[in-house]
Structures are given as C-alpha cells and as structure tokens.
Amino acid sequence: MLRQQRVLLAWFVLHFVLIITISCRDIVWLVAHKLTILPAPFRAAAQEVEPIAAKVLGDKLSTSNPFRRALLTYLHIAGIDRGYGYFAPNVPAGYKIVFELHYPDGRVEYELPAVNSGAAGLRVATLLDEIGRTRYDPLREYIIKTLAASIWRKHPGVKTVRAVFGLLNLPTPAEFERGKRESYDFLYAYDFSRAEEPAKVENP
Numbered sequence: 001m002l003r004q005q006r007v008l009l010a011w012f013v014l015h016f017v018l019i020i021t022i023s024c025r026d027i028v029w030l031v032a033h034k035l036t037i038l039p040a041p042f043r044a045a046a047q048e049v050e051p052i053a054a055k056v057l058g059d060k061l062s063t064s065n066p067f068r069r070a071l072l073t074y075l076h077i078a079g080i081d082r083g084y085g086y087f088a089p090n091v092p093a094g095y096k097i098v099f100e101l102h103y104p105d106g107r108v109e110y111e112l113p114a115v116n117s118g119a120a121g122l123r124v125a126t127l128l129d130e131i132g133r134t135r136y137d138p139l140r141e142y143i144i145k146t147l148a149a150s151i152w153r154k155h156p157g158v159k160t161v162r163a164v165f166g167l168l169n170l171p172t173p174a175e176f177e178r179g180k181r182e183s184y185d186f187l188y189a190y191d192f193s194r195a196e197e198p199a200k201v202e203n204p
Contacts, residue, residue, distance in 0.1 A: 018057075019080050025053035029133075059135065094170070095128040096184065097144070099151050100162040113147060114154075131165065132187070141190060148192050163190045 030036055031046035054060055058068035075081035101109040115121040127143070134140040144163045151161050167185040 015078065015080075018075065018078075021053060021056055022075070022080060025050070025057065028053060063136075094125065094168040095132040095187075096166055096168045097128060097131075097147065098164045098166075099148065100164060101151065101155055101158045102160040102162070103157060104159045109155075111151065111155075113150075132167065140188070144188075144190050145192065148190075159193075161192045163192070165189070 061068040
C-alpha cells in the first residue's frame with residue numbers, strides 16, 4: 001500500500017512539473033519573441049531560458065527518439081501539451097498567408113484564404129498563429145499544403161501554387177497617427193506542383 005502511494009505521488013509530481021514546464025515554455029517563448037511589452041533585458045533572459053525548457057520537454061531530440069515519443073504521447077493524452085501560456089499584456093503581431101496561382105498560359109493570380117463567416121475567419125486567424133508558432137518544419141509544411149489543397153479544388157486549371165507566409169506588423173497608436181500602416185515580414189514560401197508535392201521551400 002505504501003509503495004502504491006509513493007508511485008501515485010511520484011506520478012502526481014511529474015504530471016504537475018510537466019504542466020509548470022509547459023506553462024513556463026509558452027510564456028518564455030512569448031517574451032523571447034518580443035510579443036509582450038516587457039523591456040529588452042527580459043527578452044534577453046527569456047532567449048537564454050527558452051532552449052532549456054525545450055530541452056527538458058524533448059523538443060531538441062529526434063522525432064524518432066523513444067523518450068520524445070513517449071513524452072509527447074502522454075502530453076497529448078493528458079491534454080497538457082499546449083494552451084497554458086496565459087500572458088497578454090499587448091496585442092501581438094499576426095500572420096498572413098497569400099497564395100500565388102500560376103496558370104499554364106503564364107497568367108498569375110493572388111488569393112487569400114476564403115471564409116464565409118466571422119467564426120470561420122477567427123478559426124483561420126488562429127490556425128495562422130499556430131503555423132507561425134510551429135517549430136517543426138515538416139508539420140508547418142503539411143498544414144500549409146492542406147490549405148493549398150482548397151485552392152486546387154477552387155482553381156483546377158492552376159499549374160503551380162506558391163504559398164507565401166509572413167508576419168503582419170501593426171503600428172503602435174502613435175505610429176498610426178503619424179501615418180504609418182501595417183507592414184509584412186517574409187517568413188516562408190512553399191511551391192506546390194499540380195501533383196501537390198512541394199517543389200521548393202524558401203526561408204529568409
């Protein structure tokens with residue numbers, strides 16, 4: 001009985017250590033990527049702490065590593081793999097994706113993800129935030145490829161699609177009053193052929 005209690009206590013402690021570590025990792029990530037109003041010294045400290053939290057959670061290990069697989073499986077099953085980064089002192093920059101459609105005759109068109117309601121627009125915006133925060137390149141590519149699949153269905157005559165993903169920078173209220181408007185920073189570009197295979201990926 002005593003041994004069983006010790007096992008349960010150890011599991012309890014491990015479970016909440018994982019929750020605290022994930023919470024710290026998410027908050028540190030926000031601070032390190034300048035998505036809060038905290039001054040530069042906090043950002044510098046967060047950039048040093050972020051790799052430590054990632055290492056504890058196995059983010060730096062190979063995707064085939066048994067420890068990482070077991071840990072991620074437990075985090076997913078327990079529902080503690082994400083969603084604990086409660087920190088919103090300011091509105092962070094958003095993300096934007098544009099699809100560049102290339103037709104066989106040389107014609108080029110541009111299209112944004114289409115939504116039919118405000119709720120759908122919120123879901124797309126949330127998805128773009130998740131893509132921007134994704135550290136695993138193959139997963140990011142797969143999600144963008146899934147979005148590009150809707151473009152193929154809507155425009156069957158398109159030969160290739162280039163998905164350009166970027167960071168949307170919003171001006172501060174003072175900058176807006178001086179006439180400054182939103183700007184974009186290029187992050188990634190994925191080229192998909194008609195067979196929906198990525199031909200090339202560009203990084204800044």
